[in-house]
Amino acid sequence: MDKSFFFDTNGRRVGLNEFVDYYSGLYYSGGKFSDSNSQIAENRIKEILKKRKNKEKFEISDVMGILAWKVGKIDHKATEDKKEIIYREPWNNNKHTLYGREIDIEKITNMLNEIDSDASLEEYLSKLKCPGISNVYIITLRYFATGGEHPIYDQFAYRAIKAIRGDIKNGFGLWIDSPIVFSDDLNIQDEKRYSPYYSIIKNYMKNDSFRIVFDVPDVSSYNSSQMCKLYNRYEDEINWIFSEYKNADADNCNADSIIDKERKIDQALWVYGHYFKNKRG
Secondary structure, eight states: OOOOOOBOTTSOBOOHHHHHHHHHHHHHHOOSSSOOOOHHHHHHHHHHHHHHHTTOOOOHHHHHHHHHHHHTOBOHHHHHHHTSOOBOTTSSTTOOEETTEEOOHHHHHHHHHHSOTTOOHHHHHHHTOBTTBOHHHHHHHHHHHTTTSSOOOOHHHHHHHHHHHHTOOTTSOOBOOSSOOOTTTTTOOOEEESSSSOEEEOSBTTBOHHIIIIIOTTOTTTTHHHHHHHHHHHHHHHHHHTHHHHHTTGGGOOHHHHHHHHHHHHHHHHHHHTTSBSSOO
16 A cells, blocks of 8 residues: 655654645755745745746746746845845856856746646646756746646655655655656666665666756657656655645635645755655665
């Protein structure tokens, strides 16, 4: 029988709602292995998430904020101190680079406004191709274009999901691999167990799987159908684990409360995932 297991930072088993509330709270105060995040920055993220639901167009400043938030270019401490969004260099002064390459924020904004928010992931990957923008950032842009309906891909969230599904307590320093890997989806030869809980799969697709499939710019067409299949499995896992939380009091939920729930899930997974290593040792 499929199960999910939730623990607090002391290794005490907790319920679903307590898990979400506990770890989403640490998103702002900081966990043992994660930095604190700015409430001001979070409020800005929610404003952008509501835009498409309100039939508003994205502005250049919105897309700049989305990408800066995803790649860690927001200075959260300075943002709290100055009560406004403060970007880290080299994101200031209209210089925006990913992977060492300058990206055209205006072009990305226009393309994002032209695409149907309900389009498939395959269509997003095709229409949002842009120098310096990899699959993982296109998935992030889709997250905002759909008002949070489809989750971002995050390596820490992925580790958290594997821990929840594998009944692993945090803080044990177990290695959980970052890429989304399913042995039945890929022709994988090399499989080893580094813990009694989770089968670690490595050395496939000739190189670092995460970087090739999700995180390398200008190769969005590389095995895109396989990438979409893996992402859909990742999304299904999140929806299955948190279905009870999402559906609670559904009759009284409005668009804002739905976004609040989605953000708390994302925050909790991000913090919880930091309690697990992505390397042995």
